Amino acid sequence: MSAPLLELRRITKSYAGVHALRGVDFDLQPGEVHALLGENGAGKSTLIRVVTGAHQPDRGSIAIEGKRVTNLTPSAAQQLGVACIYQQPALFPDLTVAENIALRLEPSTGLRLVHWSARRERARNLLARIGASISPETEVRALSMPEQQLVEIACALGAGARIVIMDEPTASLTQKEQHLLFAVVRDLRASGVGVIYISHRLDEIFTLADRVTVLRDGESVGTSLVGDINEAGLIRMMVGREVTQIYPPAETEPGEVVLALKGIGSSACPVHDVTFDVRAGEVFGLAGLVGAGRTELARILFGLTPADRGEILLNGRPVILHSPQEAVAHGIAYVPEDRRRHGVVLEMPIAQNMSMAVHRRIFPGTWLRFGTERRHALDFIRDLAVKAYGPDAPGGSLSGGNQQKVSLARWLATKPKLLILDEPTQGVDVGAKSEIHKIVRRLAKQGLAVLLISSDLPEVLGMSDRIGIMRGGTIAAVLPGKADAQEVMALALGTAK
Amino acid sequence: MNRYFRELSVAGALGLLLALLAVVAPAFYQPQPLLSLATREAPTLVVACGMALVIICRQIDISVGSQFSVCSVGAGLLAAHGWPAGLVLLASVSIGALLGAFNGVLIAGLRLPSIVVTLATLVSLRQGLNLVRQGEFVNLPDGLQWFGLSQTDGQWTLVAFALGLLLVFAVALRYLSAGRFVYAVGTDTEAARLAGINPQRVTFAVFVLMGALTGLAAMMNIIQSPQVQPLSGNGLELKVIAAVVVGGVAISGGRGSVWGMFAGLLLLACVSPTLTHLHIEAYWEKAIQGAIILLAVVADGLRSRKENR
Numbered sequence: 001m002s003a004p005l006l007e008l009r010r011i012t013k014s015y016a017g018v019h020a021l022r023g024v025d026f027d028l029q030p031g032e033v034h035a036l037l038g039e040n041g042a043g044k045s046t047l048i049r050v051v052t053g054a055h056q057p058d059r060g061s062i063a064i065e066g067k068r069v070t071n072l073t074p075s076a077a078q079q080l081g082v083a084c085i086y087q088q089p090a091l092f093p094d095l096t097v098a099e100n101i102a103l104r105l106e107p108s109t110g111l112r113l114v115h116w117s118a119r120r121e122r123a124r125n126l127l128a129r130i131g132a133s134i135s136p137e138t139e140v141r142a143l144s145m146p147e148q149q150l151v152e153i154a155c156a157l158g159a160g161a162r163i164v165i166m167d168e169p170t171a172s173l174t175q176k177e178q179h180l181l182f183a184v185v186r187d188l189r190a191s192g193v194g195v196i197y198i199s200h201r202l203d204e205i206f207t208l209a210d211r212v213t214v215l216r217d218g219e220s221v222g223t224s225l226v227g228d229i230n231e232a233g234l235i236r237m238m239v240g241r242e243v244t245q246i247y248p249p250a251e252t253e254p255g256e257v258v259l260a261l262k263g264i265g266s267s268a269c270p271v272h273d274v275t276f277d278v279r280a281g282e283v284f285g286l287a288g289l290v291g292a293g294r295t296e297l298a299r300i301l302f303g304l305t306p307a308d309r310g311e312i313l314l315n316g317r318p319v320i321l322h323s324p325q326e327a328v329a330h331g332i333a334y335v336p337e338d339r340r341r342h343g344v345v346l347e348m349p350i351a352q353n354m355s356m357a358v359h360r361r362i363f364p365g366t367w368l369r370f371g372t373e374r375r376h377a378l379d380f381i382r383d384l385a386v387k388a389y390g391p392d393a394p395g396g397s398l399s400g401g402n403q404q405k406v407s408l409a410r411w412l413a414t415k416p417k418l419l420i421l422d423e424p425t426q427g428v429d430v431g432a433k434s435e436i437h438k439i440v441r442r443l444a445k446q447g448l449a450v451l452l453i454s455s456d457l458p459e460v461l462g463m464s465d466r467i468g469i470m471r472g473g474t475i476a477a478v479l480p481g482k483a484d485a486q487e488v489m490a491l492a493l494g495t496a497k
Numbered sequence: 498m499n500r501y502f503r504e505l506s507v508a509g510a511l512g513l514l515l516a517l518l519a520v521v522a523p524a525f526y527q528p529q530p531l532l533s534l535a536t537r538e539a540p541t542l543v544v545a546c547g548m549a550l551v552i553i554c555r556q557i558d559i560s561v562g563s564q565f566s567v568c569s570v571g572a573g574l575l576a577a578h579g580w581p582a583g584l585v586l587l588a589s590v591s592i593g594a595l596l597g598a599f600n601g602v603l604i605a606g607l608r609l610p611s612i613v614v615t616l617a618t619l620v621s622l623r624q625g626l627n628l629v630r631q632g633e634f635v636n637l638p639d640g641l642q643w644f645g646l647s648q649t650d651g652q653w654t655l656v657a658f659a660l661g662l663l664l665v666f667a668v669a670l671r672y673l674s675a676g677r678f679v680y681a682v683g684t685d686t687e688a689a690r691l692a693g694i695n696p697q698r699v700t701f702a703v704f705v706l707m708g709a710l711t712g713l714a715a716m717m718n719i720i721q722s723p724q725v726q727p728l729s730g731n732g733l734e735l736k737v738i739a740a741v742v743v744g745g746v747a748i749s750g751g752r753g754s755v756w757g758m759f760a761g762l763l764l765l766a767c768v769s770p771t772l773t774h775l776h777i778e779a780y781w782e783k784a785i786q787g788a789i790i791l792l793a794v795v796a797d798g799l800r801s802r803k804e805n806r
Binding site: 324328334344348352363366368410 | 672673685
């Protein structure tokens with residue numbers, strides 16, 4: 001056999017002490033479609049960034065066409081024939097197809113005269129090679145998503161790419177467009193190009209790929225020929241981890257229904273026909289893949305996106321939520337995902353962060369009272385064991401887990417009835433994670449209804465009393481807690497019979 | 498003390514300048530010219546209080562000069578019609594607040610960028626005023642000047658009033674929820690929204706306040722002379738924005754204080770008399786003021802780069 005197009009050996013990469021990849025092996029042969037599969041956060045994106053030169057691995061070796069490369073940069077990777085086609089094509093919408101292709105392929109000296117006819121001609125040839133009927137003179141703005149992806153592929157071909165990475169290319173395509181794209185992928189394969197194909201859709205992997213590698217927690221679980229494995233086997237590989245964490249048990253019987261959703265949907269986001277309820281003292285988990293509509297649903301419940309279909313009942317009474325202020329007034333609290341951006345104001349002291357949502361309650365008069373604010377913060381710092389040098393520490397000086405606790409404190413201060421947690425432990429170290437789990441369980445015990453959104457499957461399974469699985473903007477199923485991981489994954493992927 | 502480093506360094510620069518003047522041009526410290534200087538700057542200080550708020554809220558209002566002219570001419574015409582001084586003051590503030598509300602509706606309501614909206618209102622208000630008034634001066638009735646006080650008493654009153662207002666804003670920004678919310682919205686609008694604050698309402702209120710203060714400042718200005726100049730507000734926006742920026746209010750929002758703005762305003766205001774006393778040509782004034790602004794912006798840029806590392 002000839003040398004593989006790409007060979008990764010024992011690639012390790014960590015961000016701020018968190019291991020994203022631990023000793024991953026991966027190879028790609030000429031004329032092969034090699035699928036890469038794994039849960040959210042399993043390390044697929046990091047692996048791609050290593051191959052495209054966007055990130056340097058901490059350890060391990062990369063060889064392209066048999067030659068070992070070190071210090072791979074994005075431009076070096078391009079010259080070595082690596083091209084990546086993202087889910088959202090990165091083209092300039094106001095330029096024509098020919099101009100976009102030229103921008104990628106021509107050296108950028110900025111002072112050379114432009115050969116317009118040559119540009120158009122080359123674009124036409126490249127597009128013809130992949131069988132795309134797109135005029136080079138069209139503005140990219142006027143193209144559909146799959147057409148834009150074809151332009152990206154044409155760019156890759158024009159650059160002489162031998163290794164083409166496709167990151168969930170079909171996520172926004174219709175059935176018919178998918179078949180067109182598959183045909184192009186097969187052509188690429190026939191011409192000796194190697195394709196790394198990332199997808200959550202197992203059926204695509206079975207129709208298109210030759211081999212599949214499954215990543216889990218930054219490690220490669222295994223590589224298999226597609227003919228040697230079935231869907232159940234793949235799902236087992238994806239979720240089959242030993243439980244490394246002890247989750248605090250539920251100790252109370254759920255009480256009254258706090259939140260009931262009846263056929264909720266919105267025209268402003270892809271959420272439709274969502275029906276379920278959450279009881280006092282219950283942790284209701286929301287599982288699903290990225291893009292399944294979980295955060296969108298949370299934003300509806302917090303009044304950030306209007307729901308124009310269905311009914312939201314709080315404590316049995318229908319409510320209409322136009323704004324976060326109204327949601328807060330109804331006893332809803334939302335600890336958003338991505339706390340670095342919006343959960344905690346990084347420049348502000350944590351005392352100010354913690355009081356932000358409850359000014360009216362803790363400052364009943366006209367004036368702010370710094371003493372009261374300080375005591376309020378100290379109570380939460382003690383209660384949630386926030387590690388900071390004091391209430392005056394700016395939010396940005398804290399670790400991820402402690403920022404999350406500050407964000408949580410802000411919302412607990414509003415004395416909510418329903419607490420929505422969106423990815424509460426993402427990017428949090430193991431110790432803080434287990435502390436947050438204990439806090440959540442304690443809150444439920446105190447009678448709070450908790451809606452827990454998490455992409456961390458063991459976390460949802462371990463923490464939830466019931467689990468709603470979202471797929472394509474709606475609830476695919478509601479399972480009891482301690483459900484089977486493979487069943488949940490199969491429902492999230494849409495392969496359950 | 499690190500937190501107020503930026504404010505203190507401006508105050509330090511001002512102190513140095515004043516010390517220099519004490520040595521080389523003691524004539525600067527004559528009470529009457531100093532009082533006149535302070536009186537001229539009093540309306541600017543009032544407008545700059547509003548501008549500090551606007552910029553802390555991560556917005557900008559470059560239409561204040563035009564608002565100032567419109568309020569001045571409007572108030573002058575009403576006074577010439579025989580309205581009592583108190584009512585004229587109220588009218589001037591109301592006109593300003595209305596103009597500010599117009600900006601606010603476009604910026605907070607329609608979420609348009611404030612630089613574009615206020616550029617449009619800057620030009621249209623100025624040209625509209627030119628069209629209607631053809632550059633005509635308004636003659637004011639006798640009783641309006643210094644509100645009927647003696648000149649010295651009137652000057653003291655204006656200066657004391659402006660300083661009092663500065664104090665009110667300093668206290669409000671630090672000790673009122675509303676002040677805290679302005680900082681929160683300016684630092685991270687989305688975080689503020691997720692924390693249950695209504696950023697649109699905060700932004701709108703800030704622009705209304707900006708307009709009202711401009712109306713107030715216009716009134717403080719017209720009572721200083723027997724006539725209203727229709728172009729009196731031209732260039733005011735640059736003056737106040739410069740004071741705010743030199744005083745350490747971050748143009749990217751969420752940071753700074755009115756005390757810093759006050760030091761910045763004084764520093765810039767002292768440039769012109771310094772040049773006079775040192776017998777340097779007045780042409781240098783703008784160049785030196787520009788250099789001070791540049792220095793402040795570079796200092797802020799270096800500081801935020803250091804913090805991001």
